[in-house]
Amino acid sequence: MLGDTCVAVNPEDSRYKHLVGKDVMLPLVGRRIPIIADEYADMEKGTGCVKITPAHDFNDYEVGKRNELPMINVLTFNADIREEGQTFNFDGTLNEEMSGFIPEKYRGMERFAARKEIVADFDAAGLLVEIVENDMVIPYGDRGGVVIEPMLTDQWYVDAKTMAKPAISAVENGDIEFVPKSYENMYFSWMNNIQDWCISRQLWWGHRIPAWYDDQGKVYVAQNEAAVREKYKLDASVNLSQDNDVLDTWFSSALWTFATQGWPNLDDPEVAKRLADFHPSDVLVTGFDIIFFWVARMIMMTMHFCKDGNGKPQVPFKTVYVTGLIRDETGAKMSKSKGNVLDPIDMIDGIDIDGLLEKRTGSMMQPKDAEKISKRTKKEFPEGISAHGTDALRFTLAALASTGRDISWDMKRLEGYRNFCNKIWNASRYVMLSVAGDDVVEAAAENGTKIVITDAMKAACGAGGEEAVLSLADRWIISRLQFVEAEVTRHFDNYRFDLAAQALYEFIWNEYCGWYLELSKPVLWDENSSVEAKRGTLGTLVRVLEATMRLAHPIMPFITEEIWQQVKVLAGKDGETIMLAPYPEAQDAFRDADAEADIKWLQDVITAVRNIRGEKNIPPSKPLDLLFKNGGDDDFRRAEENQTFLKKLAQLDNLTWMNEGDEEPMSVTQLVGDMEVLIPMAGFIDKDKEVERLIKSVEKLDKEIERVNNKLGNPGFTDKAPPAVIDKEKEKAAGFARDITKLKDQIEKIKAL
């Protein structure tokens, strides 16, 4: 009421049209104020008339500016009523005409008391018609918890619209790229609607505003006081005092890429060189929630202050990699007051439940919150958090970092990747056991020392280039290593840390540990293997492990360094640390499509046998006989060449190739390509169950073949689809048909037995 400078009605409001342009007398203060028409007044609300207080309300401020109304500041910095209102024109200059008079009884009064008093005085004067409940959202201060009152103050502003223009085009023309790209929309929508930026803050911590005032309040701006005196030719007789305000933290932060290199001391040759070398920088990694606050401001400020040799504005960085936020297991944002914050250190080192409770509730201001949080914490982590290690945490973050989405933290994933670290460690243990022998490895483990690498060990691995023969498995894993190297590199290049992590996981666990280590055993444990063959396998074990450690190092720095230090010499490498070792690069010369195809066949046969064991509940310890049937030349060759591998990994006694017309014993069958794998099971087989199992497979294939045939029978498909797609479908159909024929044969045979 004390600061009102007009009454607004809606221009469409027929009730009040005739009053627009007239004045009313503001009660209590006796101020004469105009009635104006402004669409801000809502005809539906209340009387449809609303009083306007431009100095103490955001909306009213806008109305005031639109209608060029004066503004009257009636509050002190304590939010008490002033002795007299300060009256300004809409452009901020002092207003001499409108009175800022405040009745004596309100002067110096606390704001809420004054409000009550004014309502009471309205009532007493017979001016109060009714009091209506009105729900509204009022902003409260974070720190003090009191209602925030907008008011007029002097502040420093940056003309953001002007600065935004080059910053927008830098992203439009690709000088700066967001990853993922979709965040560019967010950036544009912010930059295109940018408001002038208030950069002054009333805090004690920060860069002080470089503005000085003389005793008359006249303002001078320059880099420092001496510069001010020189620039404005002020001698020592003029008293100068610097503005007490400091710069917005984002203003200071926006200087980061160049200020850290020594800007603005460009005359210093070292600073100039640093800027030339390191500016613009490459990649900024940040959360999407500060694209507005920081990223946009950095781009604007840098392009304003930094120019290249031709005067073209420099960007601060070329790529902005935007991460998601880590949320808790229920998807809620982590916050202290909710008590759902997980400290990375606790996941690395572990913490007991008491320590965790103390951490989460120790500094709570509200005791009732503390109780809730401690209950929740006890339920979620009854035993506290166990130690998982740095590498596991880092790997988990990489694996979960798919682009453009938040991460709901999953402790189970962390456990899985801790197990992965353990797996790697044990694989390296197997390699060292194979190279150095049990006694040496165990002695070293007991003493906590490294295994001393002898010349004999090096020679056993072929580290000096001694003659070696590679097994099929050796050639296969070397070929697969090329593949994973290329994959991981590609994913890193695309900022797909999740896919890089997945490729590493898949290769190390399934291919290297799951298959290759097992395939190395028949060679290493066979007394009849030649020295060269053993050297080939040992050398491959060691070299692939060494390269894999370098490949995984960015995501698991510690365990890879530890293992690398042990195996580097065996792999013929040297160097102080894995950190300085070159990153692996795939080499086409080491790719071996034949070896990959052969091993694929081997895996399929072994899996087929294991499948039969699983289905029929035959323990792995019981050796079986295996019959091959209907294979081609490749099948025959592969079976011949890989007898040792097959016997060891599938636990087989005899391998027999069936010829046309041979009597077929009662067997369980699996298909491997065109070939059939048979396990004779006279006496153990349940005829009905086996038939049932086979019928189920046939039914599944029938469905597939029906689908494919429908497709192929559709002229729309055969006319319009690309030939490659059609061929693929035809091939599929033929394959299904072959399989069905074989399975049906098998069903007949079993039924006939």
Added chain:
RNA sequence: AGGACUAUAGCUCAGUUGGUUAGAGCGCUACCUUGACAUGGUAGAGGUCCCCAGUUCGAAUCUGGGUAGUCCUACCA
């Protein structure tokens, strides 16, 4: 209110420009103390790709509408 994003297995998530029998890890089931590892091994079950319509020979994928959720911005005399 305006804008953006998300929806795929019980859970956490992949699925590149439309053509896969829709994948991974965890969890689940059965079996296994085989000389790296039970923080392990082998095999397996589990999906109306939120709903509706459209485009197309063909849609988890593209378009429109709807539902649910998350976030940002603004405002509510």
